[in-house]
Amino acid sequence: MRAECRRGSWGSLGRMTTPTSPTAEPVQNLDWSSWKRVLVVVAHPDDPEYGLSAAVHEWTTAGVEVSYLLLTHGEAGIQGRDPAEVGPLRAEEQRRACHCVGVTDLVILDHPDSMLVYTLDLRRDIAREIRRRRPDVVVLTNFDVEAYGGLNQADHRVAGLATIDATRDAANPWAQRELLDEEGLEPWSTSKLLVAGVPNPTHYVGVSHESVEAGVASLCEHDEYLKALPDHPVPHEFIPGMLREGAGLVGDENLECAVTFRVFDV
Numbered sequence: 001m002r003a004e005c006r007r008g009s010w011g012s013l014g015r016m017t018t019p020t021s022p023t024a025e026p027v028q029n030l031d032w033s034s035w036k037r038v039l040v041v042v043a044h045p046d047d048p049e050y051g052l053s054a055a056v057h058e059w060t061t062a063g064v065e066v067s068y069l070l071l072t073h074g075e076a077g078i079q080g081r082d083p084a085e086v087g088p089l090r091a092e093e094q095r096r097a098c099h100c101v102g103v104t105d106l107v108i109l110d111h112p113d114s115m116l117v118y119t120l121d122l123r124r125d126i127a128r129e130i131r132r133r134r135p136d137v138v139v140l141t142n143f144d145v146e147a148y149g150g151l152n153q154a155d156h157r158v159a160g161l162a163t164i165d166a167t168r169d170a171a172n173p174w175a176q177r178e179l180l181d182e183e184g185l186e187p188w189s190t191s192k193l194l195v196a197g198v199p200n201p202t203h204y205v206g207v208s209h210e211s212v213e214a215g216v217a218s219l220c221e222h223d224e225y226l227k228a229l230p231d232h233p234v235p236h237e238f239i240p241g242m243l244r245e246g247a248g249l250v251g252d253e254n255l256e257c258a259v260t261f262r263v264f265d266v
Contacts, residue, residue, distance in 0.1 A: 025200070025202055027201055027202065027203065027204050027249050027250050027251075027260065028202065028203050028204070029203070029204060029206070029250075030194075030203035030204060030205050030261065030263065032059065032064070032137075032205065034136070035059070035064050035136045035137060036064065036065065036136060037064070037065045037066075037067070037133060037134060037135040037136055038056075038059060038064055038065070038066045038067070038135055038136065038137055038138075038139060039066075039067050039069060039129065039130060039133050039135035039137075039138050039139070039190075040052070040056065040066065040067070040068050040069065040138075040139045040140075041069045041071070041126060041129075041138060041139070041140050041159065041163045042068070042069075042070055042071070042140065042141055042159060043070070043071050043072055043113075043116060043153075043155035043156055043158070043159040044070065044071075044072055044074040044077065044090075044113065044155065045070060045073070045074040045077075045090040045091060045093055045094035045097075045108075045222065045225070046074070046090075046093070046094070046097070046219070046222045046225055047070075047141055047156075048068060048097075048141075048218075049097055049215070049218045049219040049222065050197065050219070050239075050242070051196065051197065051215065051239065051242050051243060051246070051259050052139070052141065052196045052197070052215075052259060053097070053100070053101045053214070053215040053218040053219070054101075054207040054211045054212050054214065054215030054239070054243060054257070054259055055196075055205045055207060055211070055259035056101045056102070056103060056215075057100075057101040057102060057207070057210070057211040057214035057215060057218075058205060058206075058207050058208065058211045060101060060102030060103065061102065061210075061211070065105070066101075066102070066103050066105075067103070067105035067106070067107070067129075067133050067135070068094070068098060068103055068105070068106045068107070069107050069109070069126065069129050070094065070106070070107070070108040070109065071109050071111045071116060071122070071125075071126075071155070071159055071162075072108075072109065072110075072111050072112065072113040072116060072155065073086075073087035073088070073090060073091050073108055073110070073113060074086070074087065074090040074091075074113050074225070075087030075090070075113045076112075076113040076114040076115075077090060077113060077114075077225060077228075078090075078224065078225060078228045079228065080228075081228075083113070087113075089224055090222070090224075090225060091108055093221050093222045093223065093224065093225060094106065094108070094221075094222075096221040097218040097219070097221040097222060098218075099221075100214050100215075100217040100218040100221060101211075101214050101215065101218050102214075105133075107129060109125055111125075113155065114153075114154070114155060115155075116154065116155040116158045116159060117158065118158045118161055118162050119162075120176075122158075122162045122166075123162050123165050123166040123169050123176070124166070124169070124176045124178075124179065125166075126162060126163055126166035126167075126169075126170075127166040127167075127169040127170040127175070127176050127179060128176075128179055128183070128185060130166065130167060130170035130188055130190065131170050131179060131185035131186065131187065131188045132185065134188045135188075135190055136190060136191055136192075137190055137191060137192045137193070137194055138163065138167050138190050138192075138193050138194070139193075139194045139195075139196060139261075140159065140160050140163045140164075140193065140194070140195055140196070141156060141159075141160070141195070141196050141197050142156065142160070142195060142196065142197040142198050143156055143157045143158075143159065143160020143161060143195075144157075144198070145157065147197070147198075148197065160195070163193075164193065167190055167193060167266060168266075170187065170188050170189075170190070171187050171188060171189040171190070171266070172187060173187045189266065190266050191265070191266060192263055192264065192265055192266060193263070193264045193266055194261040194262070194263055194264075195261060195262045195263075195264070196259065196260075196261050198260075198261070198262045200262060201246075201249065201260035201261055201262050202261070202262050202263050203260070203261050203262075203263045204246060204247070204249070204250055204255075204258040204259065204260045204261070205258060205259045205260075205261070206247070206255050206257070206258050207243060207257050207258060207259055208257075209256075209257075211257075212239065212240055212243055212257050215239055215243075216235045216236050216239045216240070219235040219239060220235050220236075240257065243257035243258060243259065244256065244257055246258040246259055246260045
């Protein structure tokens with residue numbers, strides 16, 4: 001079914017909200033015309049697929065190289081099924097989702113799902129991938145305690161904080177010294193951090209109908225995971241609705257769908 005930029009069914013699942021609250025700051029068009037590489041860092045398979053992946057498709061279509069770094073395999077995400085089975089299944093679902101939006105570089109680390117802990121080791125693992133890929137920007141998702149209509153999941157909170165600090169570690173030659181001394185990875189400074197799914201965005205990326213469709217398709221690839229969530233809203237209904245809500249914050253009647261971010265200079 002074709003995904004159109006119209007208001008859709010939101011359902012009751014807390015993760016599915018997009019910014020709808022008024023913001024005191026003007027939401028500006030994000031200028032990404034000079035970007036060559038983007039790194040998206042999230043905790044689990046499917047985390048990029050709630051609106052963000054539509055922007056990813058917009059970028060890859062324009063020739064930007066987008067990499068995904070997942071900190072876990074999401075092996076604890078399907079109740080009643082053995083994590084040893086679920087981890088590879090969800091990794092494969094994420095690979096198919098990446099294909100939908102033009103992402104060819106996917107790295108999944110082996111940190112424990114649902115038990116992600118903020119450590120120097122986690123920061124180092126993220127900083128390593130930043131130095132390897134040398135992205136212009138790093139993208140993460142909302143890591144507030146209250147997010148997505150409820151209390152945010154613990155792994156999301158840890159992933160966000162660790163990514164912020166790892167971005168600084170990646171730029172500092174005196175931090176995580178083994179990355180330089182033992183692995184030969186030179187420091188790398190990204191220009192910006194983008195946080196998706198926040199209630200107080202500062203910037204937006206307008207997305208085409210094709211990118212909306214690609215974003216919907218990327219979420220649909222997480223088929224087994226979604227089957228385990230009987231109350232999950234239908235992707236082709238609520239994803240366009242979220243992106244329409246994002247465009248509504250901009251105040252441009254010619255803009256139909258947008259992914260919103262809070263942007264920080266690094």
